[in-house]
Amino acid sequence: MSVPLYQAxxxxxxxxxxxxxxxxLELLSERDHAVHELLDRIDIEPSSLxxxxxVLRRTSLVTSARVGGEVVYSVSVPEVRDLLLAARRILSGIIAVQGELESELSPTATS
Amino acid sequence: MSVPLYQAxxxxxxxxxxxxxxxxLELLSERDHAVHELLDRIDIEPSSLxxxxxVLRRTSLVTSARVGGEVVYSVSVPEVRDLLLAARRILSGIIAVQGELESELSPTATS
DNA sequence: TTGTCAGTTGCACACTTTATCAAGTCTTGA
DNA sequence: TCAAGACTTGATAAAGTGTGCAACTGACAA
Structure with a gap:
């Protein structure tokens, strides 16, 4: 491979x-969405969306298809869902640890 | 929480x-490393490393400890390894798909 | 045809990240 | 106490990203 894996x-x-x-990606991993539906759920300018x-298309993480007047997006790699879950787990762990550190410093330390 | 989860x-x-x-993270998920060991394995300036x-310390993904003359780093969240594996799986999937697309376009298409 | 909704693209400006160089701290051994 | 190895920090130029506005394309209904 020309590009080393760690770089990819x-x-x-x-x-x-x-x-x-x-x-x-969270919304699309629930179900396909048209762009205007995403727009209703995410607070962002149309052009920015x-x-x-x-960007997601370029990386092949999502695909788009024109359906009549709208453009519908779908995740092309279902495993993305696992990845987001894994991230959430790690994040919860980190946040929990940070919480502990904070309460150690506070006057109402619990242990 | 003040910061929405998706932002975190x-x-x-x-x-x-x-x-x-x-x-x-890959090296540290194998075993702890001192900075100069990382330096031997990664092609990068010391200051850049x-x-x-x-950056990794700020995010609490790794921790450091001074041991005599050297500073030893460890991953503080073991699940990071799972995350890297998940990423590799997704990436292989994407690369495989891209490979297929390319061979469809090439004269030696296999299907 | 014309207006309108749905999306995308092109730009310019602001902001962030990265690489590199120089300088500084800490630790150990001579 | 000094020198040297092991790291970190600060400063800065260069490169990369994100935002919002305006302009543009495609589909459809009046």
């Missing part, structure tokens, strides 16, 4: 490193 | 979005 991985994670893109969708 | 997730993925940081380690 970094690119991949970079793609996920934007709040709107995370939201999009379009750009973020383009 | 994006931050988290952003942290992983750098080749050196991926390499670091230090910066990337600082």
């Amino acid at each position: 991985k970094a690119e991949f994670f970079k793609t996920l490193g934007h709040p709107a893109r995370i939201r999009i 379009s750009q973020q969708l383009a | 997730k994006a931050e988290f993925f952003k942290t992983l979005g750098h080749p050196a940081r991926i390499r670091i 230090s910066q990337q380690l600082a």
